[in-house]
Amino acid sequence: MLIKAEHIYKIYKTNASFFHREKEFNVLNDISFSLDCGNTLSIIGESGSGKTTLAKILSALIPFDSGMLEINGKKIQSFTRRELSQTVQMIFQNPYASFNPKLTIGVSLSQAFDGNEDNKETVIKDKLFLVGLEKNILDKYPHQFSGGQRQRIAIARALLKNPEILIADEPFASLDAVSQTKIMDIFLKIKKEEKTNIIFITHDVAAAMEISDKILILKDGCVARYDSVSNIDKDKTDAYVNELLAATYMTE
Ligand SMILES: Nc1ncnc2c1ncn2[C@@H]1O[C@H](COP(=O)(O)OP(=O)(O)OP(=O)(O)O)[C@@H](O)[C@H]1O
């Protein structure tokens, strides 16, 4: 089993100030799911439902308060930093903010590479090729690219570690329909060619249904539903799924 999450809880604490006492906010409540290798998962839910928080927990970027999380049968807390970076990579919601604006893409990608130095150039070139970019981009700076190009560079950077799991947080947001399709094709290619397990986070239920095997629906920090796409597709009675689907079509 690739991922096993049991009864995960996460609380955010807001700092005390002159006017307020410290407040606690339960952002994730009793999240349980498991995912087999080779299955693509989409995490969907309204804004603020806890999707990015769950993704950060799955990438061990933030701790959780209680529960259990295993990747390949091993507790996430017992991974070393290096093991973690080779196991899970997350592509952030806003790829612009995740690049240092003062560094060229070449320098950023070199810093992310942690394999044999002799292979560095070839590996970087291969990953850029996989996402449809050429090495002439390496001397440029992040602001010199479009949103879609930056998304591709962020994917290439994540792939430099050959992670087993790639978590993409809203990879299609803020892209036009044509670029969305292109980015989607890149993920499908990565899944096939690199055998990477992909977790998508998206508001777009229709896209999630198209690309994934399993769907985890979060509502107010709780699991509203965890099921296979085929079951969700067959079942037209789930009021919340229908509500989300209707919202997707309305925004198109
Ligand atoms: N560091 C933090 N400290 C306190 N509260 C936070 C923190 N990060 C997020 N939250 C709150 O936790 C809730 C869930 O946030 P999260 O970013 O996980 O939602 P999301 O489902 O990814 O939303 P979106 O679709 O808008 O990206 C929100 O109410 C948010 O305001």
Ligand SMILES: [Mg+2]
């Ligand atoms: Mg988010």
